[in-house]
Amino acid sequence: MTIETSNQCMTAAAAKALLQQGLSCQVNSDLPPQFQVGDLVRARVVHPATYTRLPRYVRGKVGTVMQDHGVYVFPDTVGQLLATKPQHVYSVRFPAQALWGPAAPASDALYLDLFDDHLEGP
Amino acid sequence: MTTHHHRPESEIALRVKAIESLLVEKGIVDPAALDTIIEHYEHQVGPHVGAQIVAKAWVDPDFKRRLLADGTGAIAELGLTGFSSEHMIVVANTATVHNLIVCTLCSCYPWAILGLPPTWYKSLAYRSRAVIEPRSVLAEFGLVLPDTVEVCVWDSNADLRYLVLPERPDGAEGLSEEALAALVTRNAMIGTAKVEPPTSPTPIAA
Incomplete structure (x- = not known):
């Protein structure tokens, strides 16, 4: 399955509308989430040669789901003009020490927005 | 009369101009749409x-x-x-x-x-x-x-x-x-x- 894109030239009116209205990546869907707020999750250890929104520095690290942002199209496949593959996106909190080791301040944290396909159980 | 030489444009500026004129000539980009976008970011937001x-x-x-x-x-x-x-x-x-x-x-x-x-x-x-x-x-x-x-x-x-x-x-x-x-x-x-x-x-x- 591939995504067809238009080759039509954008008009000034279309540009204005796009700037004002934006382009939503969210999908109305009743797709059940794979994870719940409060769950411990591990970012998958994968190294795709293609486009991904899973930063390398977080792969294999464990964090906590803080919020479910809802269902969004999956840039990792959309970026290759493959399926939109809608799925839940979560705000996941990683303690700085989980990412950078004991020299990092114990209080500090890093938040990433990760998709279902980026995550697995701890 | 002395000819004044302006400083040549930077490589990136020349490259952008070249790409823009190609896109416009091929009908892929409408210059009016580009102007709308530039005006928006220069003056509105x-x-x-x-x-x-x-x-x-x-x-x-x-x-x-x-x-x-x-x-x-x-x-x-x-x-x-x-x-x-x-x-x-x-x-x-x-x-x-x-x-x-x-x-x-x-x-x-x-x-x-x-x-x-x-x-x-x-x-x-x-x-x-x-x-x-x-x-x-x-x-x-x-x-x-x-x-x-x-x-x-x-x-x-x-x-x-x-x-x-x-x-x-x-x-x-x-x-x-x-x-x-x-x-x-x-x-x-x-x-x-x-x-x-x-x-x-x-x-x-x-």
């Missing part, structure tokens, strides 16, 4: 939009509550949403929490709220260092935070865009919403600065 949101949150506790609970909805109330700010999360700085925004994968930024990102925000140095050593980066911006403050770094790696709600400075009690907005800087809304108190005009004579 910029940090003043974010500053307006921050000032409203400072004077209106109900709006602040909505802004932190649903950034997208609260910003839409003001009619200030737009491209690359479709899904907004607003994070509040407090006496014990300091937030910093980065995009490690590219340079995602709330364009409709803050305009186009500054060059340093797009630099490899900022993007890589802000996550691993945020306190050192902040210190280089002149902001040294005590150990009692928790530093939270937000990597805009997906489709959500972030805005920092800075702390309202002391000494700004009597100011109008408009005067408060004038205190709010772009860097304070990225998290690399605090909002400074208003400075009194220097008296001409003692």
Whole structure:
């Protein structure tokens, strides 16, 4: 399955509308989430040669789901003009020490927005 | 008569011109659409939009509550949403929490709220260092935070865009919403600065 894109030239009116209205990546869907707020999750250890929104520095690290942002199209496949593959996106909190080791301040944290396909159980 | 030689245009400017004329000649890009986009970012959006949101949150506790609970909805109330700010999360700085925004994968930024990102925000140095050593980066911006403050770094790696709600400075009690907005800087809304108190005009004579 591939995504067809238009080759039509954008008009000034279309540009204005796009700037004002934006382009939503969210999908109305009743797709059940794979994870719940409060769950411990591990970012998958994968190294795709293609486009991904899973930063390398977080792969294999464990964090906590803080919020479910809802269902969004999956840039990792959309970026290759493959399926939109809608799925839940979560705000996941990683303690700085989980990412950078004991020299990092114990209080500090890093938040990433990760998709279902980026995550697995701890 | 002496011929004046202008400094040659930079390589990137020439490259952009070459690509633009190719795209226009091939009918892929309409120059009027390009002008619309450039005019929008040169004259309409910029940090003043974010500053307006921050000032409203400072004077209106109900709006602040909505802004932190649903950034997208609260910003839409003001009619200030737009491209690359479709899904907004607003994070509040407090006496014990300091937030910093980065995009490690590219340079995602709330364009409709803050305009186009500054060059340093797009630099490899900022993007890589802000996550691993945020306190050192902040210190280089002149902001040294005590150990009692928790530093939270937000990597805009997906489709959500972030805005920092800075702390309202002391000494700004009597100011109008408009005067408060004038205190709010772009860097304070990225998290690399605090909002400074208003400075009194220097008296001409003692």
